[in-house]
Amino acid sequence: MDLNADxxxxxxxxxxxxxxxxLGVVSSANIACGxxxxxxxxxxxTCEAAAAAGVAVGAHVGYRDLAGFGRxxxxxxxxxxxxxxxxQLGGLDACARAAGTRVSYVKPHGALYNALGTHEAQADAVVDAVRAFDPSLPVLGLPGAVWLKRAEVAGLPVRYEAFADRAYxxxxxxxxxxxxxAVLHSGAEIVQRCLSLAVDGQVRAVDGRVVRMRVDSLCVHGDTAGAVGIARAVRDALAGAGVAVEAVAGEPPRIA
Structure with missing residues (x-):
């Protein structure tokens, strides 16, 4: 199981x-692209720090919306x-290569991430960008999202994620x-959510239903109180359950 963070x-x-x-906990870093x-x-x-920590670099692409934080x-x-x-892909990849690594997957941010769940025209636009940049680059997103379906048809490697601290x-x-x-704050609840997703492939929705989900990566948010401690508890719990933590795109690449 991969652990990613923004x-x-x-x-x-x-x-x-x-x-x-x-960076001392996760296996993949979704790095904001400006x-x-x-x-x-x-x-x-951030690319230098990720390379030094052996963490894979992902392009966290979003709308051109600094004032609204892309939401x-x-x-x-x-x-x-x-x-x-x-x-955005080109800018981050230049930084990554200079730091001795490279961009190894793509994950949209915020409102773009949400829009790509259903917005067909924007889904095709993002798929076109990734294909033009590097058709071997894995893309990461929510199971069932339209853009991942389009990405799969286009031949891009598709990976699925779930959120450790978000309600479904x-x-x-x-x-x-x-x-x-909408956002979970209890460390114990977040850890249990991640174990259920990683071991059983399911999550309990807000209406009480159990939803089956294929998950390749768990996103642990870094902008909440106690984020590092919660992320560490999640990683420790996964290890205790026999779940190895590794980058969603494999070993982070190194540039000679």
């Missing part, structure tokens, strides 16, 4: 989360979205962040 989400002098602490958060200096430093839907034309994603509906979709109870 990293490099500061901007300028502003920082968010304990990236160093999380559109919803991050800047060239942060991107490069607002943007009705961008498909051709423009393809170019935006290509720009009976249809297997995420509860809207604005709804009460």
């Amino acid at each position: 990293l490099g989400e500061g901007f300028g002098r502003w920082a968010l989360g304990d990236d160093v602490g999380l 559109f919803h958060a991050g800047d060239p200096s942060i991107m490069y430093r 607002r839907f943007v009705d961008v034309a498909p051709a423009e979205l393809t170019a935006d994603v290509l720009y 509906t009976g249809r297997g979709t995420l509860v809207d962040r604005r709804s009460p109870g």
Whole structure:
């Protein structure tokens, strides 16, 4: 099972989360590419830290929305979205290669992640960007998302993730962040959720139903209180259950 976290989400002098602490726990780092958060200096430093920790680098691409942290839907034309994603992939990959590694998977962020669940035109646009950049690059997202179905048809390697601290509906979709109870805060509850997903492939929805889910990666958020401790507890619990933690795209690549 892979453990991923969103990293490099500061901007300028502003920082968010304990990236160093999380890099000691996770196997994959979704690094902000400058559109919803991050800047060239942060991107490069985070890639260096990930490479030093042996953690795989993933491109956390999003809408061009720094002010809204990428959490607002943007009705961008498909051709423009393809170019935006290509720009983000290229920028992060340059930083990663300079740091001795490279981008090894793609995971959309925030509102783009949610839109790609159902928005066919934007789904095709993101798939087109990844195919143009590197058709061997795995893509990571929510089971059932339209863009992953399109990615699979297009020949991209597809990986599925679940969220350690998010509530699910009976249809297997995420509860809207604005709804009460959408985010879990109990460390014990989060650990139990992750064990259920990793060992049994299921999650209990807010309506009480048990939803079956294929999961290759668990996302542990780094911007909540006690995030590093919770992530460590999740990793320890997985190890205790005999579940090995490894990067979703295999061993993190090194550039000679």
